[in-house]
Amino acid sequence: MLEKVSFGVVAFALLWPGFKVVTARNLVHTVFWLGLTLASTAVLFIMLQAPFLAAIQLILYTGGLLTLMLFGVMLTARDQGLLTVPNASHRRAFGGLLAVAAFAMLAMAITQTTTLPASPTAPITTQQLGALVFTEQALAFEVLAVLLLAVTLGAIVFARRGDAGSATENTANSIPARKPLPAPNAAVSQAKGA
Amino acid sequence: MALSTEPGLSAAIGGGSGSVSKSRDGQAASMPTRAFVPDPYLDLARYQADADLLTLSFGPQHPSTHGVFRAVLYLDGEIVVKAVPYVGYLHRGVEKLCEKLSYSNVTPILDKNDYVSPMCNEQAANLAFEKLLGIEVPLRAKFLRTLLAEMQRVASHLLWLGTFAIDLGGALGGGTSVFMYCFRERELILDLFEELTGCRFHYNTHCIGGNRHDIPAGWPKLVHETLGTIDARLDDYLGMLEHPIFVDRTRGIGTLDAELALELGLAGPLARASGIDHDLRRDAPYHIYDQLDVRVACESGGDCWSRYKVRLDEMRESIRLARLLVDNVPAGPISASKPLTNVTQFKITTGQTYVAIESPRGELGTWVIAGGKGTSPLRMKIRPPSLHALAAVPYLFPRYTLSDAVAILGSLDPIMGEADR
């Protein structure tokens, strides 16, 4: 009973912010609700006996992603007009229909599949995970590392290009270079003369 | 000084706590005609095109504007692209008020100008009046005035050091500790002033012709003890301040050219920190400074660090001078004029004069035109060093971060009571 109630609470805490993510007008609110969704997912992971993934979800997903999103919002939404773009109303009916249809289909598939395992097995320990990453999945791990490197470089290249462009555009009215300080003695005579 | 605000700029100047909208005004980023740029890494010219700047009203009510100074900062992220200073929030019309007051009544009003070093205000005005009246101040009064001026300089610089530490370290941290120590020591000097004049702050001790209060018994010994204590404790502050964080926050920050300093009419510690070896106490001596060997502190960096160094050296030099003076005060009368019985005692009908002294903040000048009925100045103009220091703000702030702007403003040591008058 208690388990059902708590699952219901977590599911609600997952889906309601999820709903707000797609409907909130304000972009910052969107990011905030997304953060709540991701945090609730971490709770769901704990209920699924995957505490390591829950912690990773909190650190990497919620922490890292939220930071990124916030920077994205703050760098692009300079005023309220851009911060609160309404959703495309003409696509709302279509999108809603499609989403509901997709959900109906998925729900039907889930409820009518009889071969789903009914009860959970022994929980997977963090040690098991660690061993797996560095043995069986080592290649995937390495590939992921390469991908992350590529992403880092790509993001730097993307973000820098604009900078370099605008800096070279306006060299005509740039400010003259700083003059060196006059020697103290010269300044004295100048000051005394004045 | 390029303080004029361009048309259209005022629209962009928002309040500090208004909406978060930012200026899209193309003019917002135009720079003062001359910019002395310390760090070449930021190309200010690009902001001519891209004016998506955050307009921040820095002051008049802000913890570190040293009173009611206001600067409108145009920020790109943390970096100040343009700064427009606004003064006048503390304007009380002191100079106009002086035209209504008799010469002997002007002194207490001027105490409120530079409220951190009131002695110097009194000194500058009374010197001018005495010059117009042709009164020769007795030697004892000259010594006393010089002594008080040097002690005032120590007190003033102590307050500056404390507030500068707060600017760098916050009101809830190490900055406050230095601030508390500096105030503790400044209190000692104020105690001495209180014993002499009966007041801790607005002394009204200088009068035309000399001084109002004579040295009480045992006072010189107290001066010796106090200044000795302060001299010893200054080393403690240095130990507390001169660590890598302080050095990184001040060295190379807010570099002020000697040329710009001259152009803006800066004097005093600010100019001396920029390599201009100029001190009125040595170069245009008044009182008995011509008999003293004033060692003028001078640095060439022009940055916050140099200004800090200059003020510290000045403090030590002032302590030395004060201890020298207090031993050698000659006997004699402390005033050339009779005790005041009538406020219209002094009459000057013609003539004008300008007298400048070296206040702790620089050249503090008083220009008096006598005339009218002769019992009060026809016109009076005060040249406050703080106002000239604030003129450097548009040149010093850009290209530094907001944190540096606070440090730079602190190092300029403006007193708004004096700048606005």
Add this chain to the structure above:
Amino acid sequence: MADLLANPWLRGLLQGALLITVMMTAVAWISWFERKFAGRVQSRLGPTMVGPSGLLQPLADALKMFQKQELIPSAADSLLFRLAPPLALFLALGGAAVLPITQGMLASDLDVGVLYVLAFSGLLAFPIWMAGWSSSNKYALLGGMRMVAQGISYEIPMVLAALVPVVVTGSLSLSDIVTYQATHHWLVLWPPGLGLIAFIIFFTMALAEGNRIPFDIPEAESELVAGPATEYTAIRFGLIASAEYVHSLITCAFASTLFLGGWDGPFLPPLCWILIKTVGLFVLITWLRWSLLRVRSDQLMALCWKYLVPLSLGILLLTGAFIQWVG
């Protein structure tokens, strides 16, 4: 009663309530201690008026906070503005759940305790940012942006330094780490040298995370008035302020658990030892706070990215090598 306690949910609830009460009481007295300490540092007395030597001052402050009028700026984003302070306190308190206070005495022995504490304290940047952004005040906004920008800088060296004990003990559970230290060496001394450097990196970055001088860059009273808390009044301000104290306290307990042996120590009972270590580290934080100046945000980022990230990575690698070949 006994069968009520057997229910894990009710027990969790009770433990949580107890933990929150203990933490908030501790925060009250620790704030009194800090003010007293600051007073001594600055050659003044600190609070003296309320209770014997000002001991009841935190109570008076709390009462004052509750009584004061709550203001919400008309331009503020009401939802986020209201949510930020409780969220900050929640995230700050969240870390306390897995801290082993003594042997077998902890609210919940999570398999991944280290990650859990790091996750909660790392998320603390967001309520601060929310507070800053939603206030619709430019100073607050700048403070919030500083917090987020600072957050991604300190997080990496901090996590890497915290991984050194994990690598040595081979466990992410805090109670395992303490048990290892009780039976082997304290991790600040082991691996020799490396542990100490890791501890220093961790502690420095914890200062940045807790907005403590010299890294209280988001709050920066002399620059940003009060940073993200500028527009907050009354109890909402109190919640933000106490969140910072809670966070500092939990960071101290966390650091002493990771590096200083937790409840391990001779003669005295374990509870005393963890208290002594936590309070000792808090005194260190306070001492630093009242004697140092503030660095600039770009200086902090340079410190983190240029020096501490490579350094902590190197420490981690060397620790791995040490474990493999020496110990």
Add this chain to the structure above:
Amino acid sequence: MGLSAYLLVSAALFCLGVFGLLTRRNAVGILASVELMANAGNINLVAFARFNGNATGQIFALFSTALTVAEVVVGLALVILLYRSRGDVLVESASELKG
């Protein structure tokens, strides 16, 4: 709770993401919707791992988390580029395929 309950929640989250993807006009909003969908996928992976007793599911979720964050990095870099060239972040603006 049975596996189907988790799967239903994840399906609902996925469909919310689909809805957001179709109706959002702001590029950052679209990225957030994509995050919802990825998150729903992660829940599926972890749930199946729990009920099948197979640790690889969790490993997949771990990798997918890292991948999604990487994807957001690139996505946001593109959004910022879009903003720089267009002055806004509406996806309509990006419909012309020239700079």
